[in-house]
Amino acid sequence: MSDGEDFNLGDLSDLPNGEMRACSAGDVEVLVCRVQGTLYAVEDLCSHADTTLSDGLLHGFNVTCALHGAQFDVRDGSHKGPPAYCGVKAFAITEGPDGVVVTIRSNKPAGPSDGPPSGYYQTR
Numbered sequence: 001m002s003d004g005e006d007f008n009l010g011d012l013s014d015l016p017n018g019e020m021r022a023c024s025a026g027d028v029e030v031l032v033c034r035v036q037g038t039l040y041a042v043e044d045l046c047s048h049a050d051t052t053l054s055d056g057l058l059h060g061f062n063v064t065c066a067l068h069g070a071q072f073d074v075r076d077g078s079h080k081g082p083p084a085y086c087g088v089k090a091f092a093i094t095e096g097p098d099g100v101v102v103t104i105r106s107n108k109p110a111g112p113s114d115g116p117p118s119g120y121y122q123t124r
């Protein structure tokens with residue numbers, strides 16, 4: 001049983017390693033990144049000042065916000081560098097013959113035991 005709502009993002013096989021793409025999953029903007037052949041999905045919204053992360057740069061597993069340089073690990077949304085002081089949401093994502101499916105969980109508040117692999121962090 002899925003713990004959230006699934007959205008098919010279509011065929012992202014043309015997304016090369018080291019690249020990222022902004023996608024919509026219902027009301028949520030998702031940043032899909034491919035690193036070392038694997039897709040990762042985080043909310044396309046910096047936790048520092050509500051700016052899209054898709055305007056930033058992806059280096060390895062870290063995305064750097066274009067506005068002030070905060071960094072986040074796309075594998076779990078964890079915060080990796082200031083000026084943000086908390087992470088962003090991460091979502092389960094799978095790539096299959098029928099397309100890429102991302103699962104958007106309810107917007108529950110983060111608890112002390114939340115974290116990888118569930119992928120939820122307090123964002124703002």
Ligand code: FES
Binds near residue numbers: 046048051082
């Ligand atoms: S808005 Fe992203 S680092 Fe400031």
